Amino acid sequence: MKKKILSFLLFSFVFSLNVSAQETFKVMFYNLLNYPLETAVANREDDLELILSDYQPDLFLVCELNNITGANTVLNITRSSISANFEMATYVSNTSDDLSGNQNDLQNLLYYDSTKFILDEEIIVPTELRDFNVYKLKLNTVDQATNPIEFYVVVCHLKASSGTVNAQRRFEMVQELDAYLNTLPATTNVMLTGDLNIYTATESAFQELLDSTNNITFADPANRIGSWNNNVSFVDVFTQSTRTQNGFGGSTGGFDDRFDFILTSENMISTSAISYVADSYQVYGNNGLSSCYNSRINSTNCGNSSSEFSFEIRDALHNFSDHLPVTLSLETDATVLNANNFDNVISFSLEKTIIKNELVINVNDFQLKNTDLVIYNNIGQKIKTLRTNTDNKQRFNISGLASGLYYIEPLNLNVKPLKFIISN
Structure with missing residues (x-):
């Protein structure tokens, strides 16, 4: 108790x-x-x-x-x-x-x-x-x-x-x-x-x-x-x-x-x-x-x-x-979430960090659903934008990206980016 x-x-x-x-x-x-x-x-x-x-x-x-x-x-x-x-x-x-x-x-x-x-x-x-x-x-x-x-x-x-x-x-x-x-x-x-x-x-x-x-x-x-x-x-x-x-x-x-x-x-x-x-x-x-x-x-x-x-x-x-x-x-009169304050507790994860053609992301926070995720290369250049849906597990085809180190983070949310490697 x-x-x-x-x-x-x-x-x-x-x-x-x-x-x-x-x-x-x-x-x-x-x-x-x-x-x-x-x-x-x-x-x-x-x-x-x-x-x-x-x-x-x-x-x-x-x-x-x-x-x-x-x-x-x-x-x-x-x-x-x-x-x-x-x-x-x-x-x-x-x-x-x-x-x-x-x-x-x-x-x-x-x-x-x-x-x-x-x-x-x-x-x-x-x-x-x-x-x-x-x-x-x-x-x-x-x-x-x-x-x-x-x-x-x-x-x-x-x-x-x-x-x-x-x-x-x-x-x-x-x-x-x-x-x-x-x-x-x-x-x-x-x-x-x-x-x-x-x-x-x-x-x-x-x-x-x-x-x-x-x-x-x-x-x-x-x-x-x-x-x-x-x-x-x-x-x-x-x-x-x-x-x-x-x-x-x-x-x-x-x-x-x-x-x-x-x-x-x-x-x-x-x-x-x-x-x-x-x-x-x-x-x-x-x-x-x-x-x-x-x-x-x-x-x-x-x-x-x-x-x-x-x-x-x-x-x-x-x-x-x-x-x-x-x-x-x-x-x-309802209680409305303040997204700016919640940034520090928003989290998402990758199914695997070393991948080939498919990026699988686990999304449990509603603020990361129906939103944009941005992929950057290892020198900070914006490479691709992905749009999430309402699923808890999001799958994206990234076969068009070259081998190398990448980062992904939500657009306009102060969330720590995740790192992954494409190894073809």
Whole structure:
């Protein structure tokens, strides 16, 4: 009995040093404006780095991403400006047909802090125009094996422009999403992020999202339902346009529309294991000034000496995109692991240290699953990256490597590297 008590106390002590009792997660959605193909403004990457360095999101959702090159550049920016632990979901070109030449060059993507979230599943919901990209995430909690906290993030970009035809196409796109959401349990936590291109809350696409008879009913965390277009009363939730002049790419016309949203399923407003932090919804860069109506976001009309968002931030936003990002925070009472503190107890082992064509790795720690392992040669040059899965025993074909001494270690974790020799 004494031995059992001692073991329990030791276990409790270790975890008291390495976990946090409550966690808040910052979320940002951003329309990247045809990134990286839009080049009217030079060095837009510098503007994005300033924006992300300032806000520090844990989840970064984007639309209007053009290609894998841009996706990887944004990943590198998140790692340099937020955390080296950032990862991205699988980049997939738009699978939907836009009925006008298959110009499927506007993609959505998720970037996330891999120490806080585990990406469990990636789903594509096609429509006649653009995909809904759906990501199933799990919090990196102590008891995730027995009591997982899961939620879905939807990233989308609905049909643009006014008029009944375009409004109908937005509605039909949302119907496709609802058909998928109807396959999930009604208690599922869902967050919808995107450029909805909706002008008023009475539009059928928005009403469909709020419909209480749906399996998943969405709510507006900002609680700013109304007719947004050209209505200065809603200037605090306007997201477009940041610009009034031509020559920057994207839309002009000044600040007069709420097109970008983060909506949550109703249960995430207050009753979920992961829920919306009250009053945290904010349009990043929007100082809420009525004088900003129809102005460019970096003008003196949109900020003063007491404003939250400085000229430097608003100027970067003006230069990077014709949209402003939307942000909010989520919270949980669950105990979330702190990967930085756990680095010293993470371990993995090799089945054999002298091998020929196959490297077998024993992985028992969940932090080493679905992650990258990097192989270096004996002079420290990066030779190969291996992606682990969820198996406890990982097998990799390394027949392409020359004979010699190598080291392997997890990417972005402070874990002692292992040494092995290839002897052919």
